[in-house]
Amino acid sequence: MEKPAVSLFFGAGAEVGYGLPSGGQFALDLFRVPADQDKAAFKEQLKALDNTSAYATKWLPDDYLKKRIHVFGKSDYEGIIASSLEYRKDDILTYLEQLDQHVLRLLRSWTVREDDVREAFRAETGHELGQILYGQAVRLNSRLAESVGLFNSAFFSAWLKLLELHPDQTGLQHGVRAILELLVGACGQRLVAKLNEEVFETAPDKLSVFDDLSGIFSLNYHSVGQTGMDIVLGEPAQPVTEEDAPVDIFSALCRTVLEDMYSRTLDYQALVDSHFRYLYNPKAHWARFTRIAIFLRTVRRYISRADAHLMEKIVAGPGYYHDLSGLAQAVRIAAVGTTNYNGFVRELVHRQFPEVPVYYLNGCVEEYYDPYCNLILEQPTTEELDAYPRLLVPLIFTQSGIKPLTSVTMSRRYVELYDRFEQSDVIAIIGYGFNGDDGHINGLFRSLAEAGKRLAIFHYGSESLSVLKSEYQTKLRLSSADALDIFTVDSSRSVAGMPWWQALLEKYESIHPALAPRI
Template sequence: MARAKIALFFGAGTEIGYGLPSGGKFALDLFRTPVEEDKAEFRKQLEKINNTSHYATKWLPNNYLKKRIHVFGKGDFEGIVTSSLEYRREEILTYLENFDEHVHKLLRYWSLSEEEVRMKYKEEMGFDIGDISYGQAVKLNNRLAESVRLFESDFFSAMLKILETQESRKLQRTVRAILELLIGSCGQRLISTLNEELFESAPEKLSVFDDLSGIFSLDYRTVGQTGMEIVLEEKPIPVSSQSSLTEIMIEVGRIVLEDLYSKAMDYQALIDSHFRYLYNPRAHWAKFTRISIFLHTVRRYISTRNDMDMDKLADGPGYYHDLEPLSQQAAIMAIGTTNYNSYVEQVLASRLIPSVPVYHLNGSVDEFYDPYCNNITIANPNEPWENGEHLLVPFMFTQSGVKPLTSITMSRKYVELYDKFKQSDIVCIIGYSFSGDDGHINGLFRALAVDGKKLIIFHYGDGNDLLLKREYQAKLRLTSPDHLDIFRIDENRTTKGIPWWERALQESLLMSVT
């Protein structure tokens, strides 16, 4: 009997169990990371370039060695907030509508339990969290929203009550940050509607009415900036049962803001507005150096993670270690991944699993890109800039709509992986969210499903099976969900008590028979 043939695709969620952050936390950490080391490394690259070469005289700007090296900073926050409110406003509003639910989840893993927080509140305020609600006391202008459940929230009402009875500038700033996001998201929705519907009706032949579209805008300098500053600049406050109620609620507010920004922060517009200058540094040196340094920071951040659970990476358990029992009963045709590191290769090698090709579709820490030649190279890990001929940047696609896939090396990766997927009985997808930022990968899966290939999506968390299938159908923009199967998976990597890899094996055997 022929062995089942399984292909796998891993997203960021597969590595959370090994100690790595989620995609949103990763994004926030990048903007917190000091960049002096990366600037110094970039300066070394510049100094190694032959200043008499055609590359230096025609491609780089005049006096490039004396020019300042620019980096992303506080001045770029406005662009991030603008993009987040424009493209993620519904996610922000949904989060705020379910404020208490998110607080409950966050307090499960916090230094204080929710019970301890509630006891502290009762001790200092004389009543329980939830006894007082501002749902009737605070009303937004109905042009912004007819109803807002945030003010009915137990925990947000508790913060407001503390402010009503005590003076705390830090808590007030935290509450203001949350209100800014609420008002900014509602305001952006209103403005978008106004700009699209300035005239309820007008003759189509009169283009003058179209000339007036898009005249309303928000002042993003005063909306959402406070929260960005709190999340990116303020350090966590250690809290214990001995901390004051105000200190505890300030930190609760901070972790809520961090969680919200990690889920809704959109820096695609910021990256996209700079990425094109990788190919033309003479046109805008500041943007060229900002994106270059940013990519170096991304690589260093990933390469030097000190909270990785090395014991778990060595011995498991984890999704990568589950490949060992799977490989004993099935042929693993290929592994695709959005992750930048080489942990999956390390586990495969340590477990002596037969050679499996691994394709990093968003780049990796081992690859560098020469924008001048549109060429990808595998760098010497000890001295990645050793040739000194051209400036190289780490080849890693961050959150961007500008995916430089035109190099022959990268194009081949996609074609080869697609062919491997086609040769498999099923394709299993784990820890991948099908975000719009990864449309290039979603398109690959869409093509597979349209061609009749069975996609098995392991969804972490709860949910209704039928609704989840419709959700993933919408994300992949499929007219039919016939070639999608969704299995909910828990923190133990099991689905209804069965290890995910066993379920994958069962599904693969079914497909191989049919």
């Protein structure tokens, strides 16, 4: 009897165990990578074009070889912060409200153990960590927020106490200021949004003049969040040990928390969106065209460099891709989809199952894109790239890239994956967060769930299954969560002590009687 069909979908979280960065850390790292090498390669690509062709004459600006090549830099930080505060303000405030929980999570894998951190604070202040709280001593303006849990945080209060004792400790001072900037900026953005929506609490519907005054307030982002960006994108953090001075330990911890918060809340979609359109019209704004073209090159180089460094380790495993061999003993793997950009998925899946198709929904480092013809080149050879007559950019959708979705190749890719998912008995989703900027992919899963297809979502953490089910229902904008099955998985890829793929099989034995004899 034919085995049941299971399809899989992998996000960035599926590769963390292999040593690759999470999606948020990936975003931060991109802005740390120097672009000089990519600028040079882009200039060589320009020089190789036939400047007598209609392409160069009509599509590129006059004297394009003499024009300056631009890249993203520090001047673009303000746009990133503005986008983060506008679209991720609730995430920022939630992180700050739960600051102690995040610090304890980070301490589980930090260079200094939690007990040593607590002992350092005790030795420096004579108090236990958590005995001194600033909830009564510091209050935010009530117009910004009625209550702020940050000042009742044991660790934030510890940083404030150490600043009282060491006012000249600039590292800690800058870290605390950066957190306060994000707090005030997020609260301010929420207040501005509310004011713009409610300039007039009541007004006659027939008088549109009142509507004309909506949206008149804005927040000045000139200084908000800049301190934190300078810290996390500046010099690498210096490691500390329990032998270091307590104030230095807490300063380093503050920086670690700040970087974690940025990695979880940084949103550069607006920055990419404001430039991506110029890939199709370099004459309109050459600076923005070159910024996005070189940025995509930098993204590809960063990923490829990590790939080369980790390839030996990744091939050896273990990891989710290697676990598929266990799953395949009981089911037929119908298809694999991914939002990741590297070639590991295809490489490792095809080593085990050459017949299983792998679909890259956000592009990958092995593909290139011709914006002039809206054409995708899949795995071209070096010779084909060198001989190509037009400018190419790596096909990598970071947080944007809507136009390539309209290319025939990409459209067919989405349809084929959807059809294979629809023909599967179960779809397992691992390491994918269903974030808002992946709405095109979320819509695919929403359609499958509404059609009654079961989605098995593997969530890293130990939260309540009922709470998680409600959260994923909200993210997918479903009227019912009946099609969702949530599994909480730990760092060893286990669900309640059982390998994730075994938990998947066991779950569907009980809820799919028709499949039980075959599993």
